[in-house]
Amino acid sequence: MSSSLPTQMIIFPVKPDATVENPSTKDGQIWSQVLDILEGWNGFRRLYWGRHVEEPEKTQVHIVRDSMHQHFTFLSSAQWVNLGMVIAPICTSSPESFFVRHAHIENFTPNPAALGKGAPFTGTAIYLTSTPKDWGKAWALWTTIVSRVEGCMGVTGGWMVEPVEGYETCYTVWVGWESLEVHDKYHHDKDFWKKRIVLQLHNDGWREYGHVAFKYSRTRPEANL
Template sequence: MAPATEVATIPLASGAAIEDADSSAGKVWQSTLDTVSQQDGFQRAYYGREVENQSVLQLFIDWDSLDHHKQFIASPIYGPFAKHLMTIVDGTLTMLHANFAPHPPTAALGTISPVTEVLTFYFEKENDGFDSKLRQFIKVISENAEGFKAASGGWVIEDVEYKGKKGKAYVAILGWESVKAHMNFRETQAFKENINIVRADPLGMEVHHTEFVAR
């Protein structure tokens, strides 16, 4: 079984200071991380608030396989665990899984990357050639961008919905020295001449930045 990374997007309740270990939200969050880290098949976790929307928390968890996470979901402790977590959530929590390559995606998610660009590309169905196109574009970045650190990417295992239609998604994570480093690259000729490599095929795309810390 291939390793899988859980990709969770968590809209936090107003005032939920998860970074403060002494706050009620901080205690809930630490309990959440403690419980997850004790599960069979858990490898590591990364979490952080979206730079552009501080009320949204992203949680990435590396598992030995998707089945290991499913076993946790099916266990007796999951119900109370989820209910406890939802006390600091305001909105719809989404949870997907992706097979990132390279795995683990640690370098792009905080160990050497202060900020991570999270790109989600949407398709009607899996596109066999998109992996190679993304690698081609990342090569352009690595050769031309100051402050670029690392990258990983993979297809989302589950079907997703985009503008009311079911389809597939590809998530790419690119580590940067700063958001400014990424924005500076977007102004370069190298970016403008090559971005269509990855923009031509998808139905659409979403991008934001997250400052991840590793658990």
């Protein structure tokens, strides 16, 4: 397990037909300006982004900085306000709808390809933990199980800063997969049904299950992430 990375997780309501993946288009140029603003703030180490598979009207960007404090100062800065104005032409709604959360993300497998490091898809969910200390142990055990599944490309996760549905201690998980089919197949496998009890321990269920295609990233040259 690695040291945790202070991560800001932003969901932007980018139009599904906006060509943000192509920097030579008008949409792509706007998106590049948005990424430049995110990269230009203090403490930048890395960012990665992609569209939600199940909800293509959502584009998710994760930014890693040196400290969590730097994330919060950015949100209260003029640059954040400017970002809202820059991105407006390619969004379906106003900056008030931008959804921002934070988490301390850790790697649970060596060199995971999840989160923009090679895995075509990253599966995610948020667990509403009832006994955080014991959930941490259950999750650590599960990482040794799922990491051995064919098609798994690395396991990451971490404690969230913000509460979810009244739960003060929630845990976000991010697991890389070589395809959606491989992930879905595992959910129907006997091994999963036999061992899934581990994921049911010390929590009151999960929320926001889905996948993000984190295909793009930027990294500070000297950052070893």
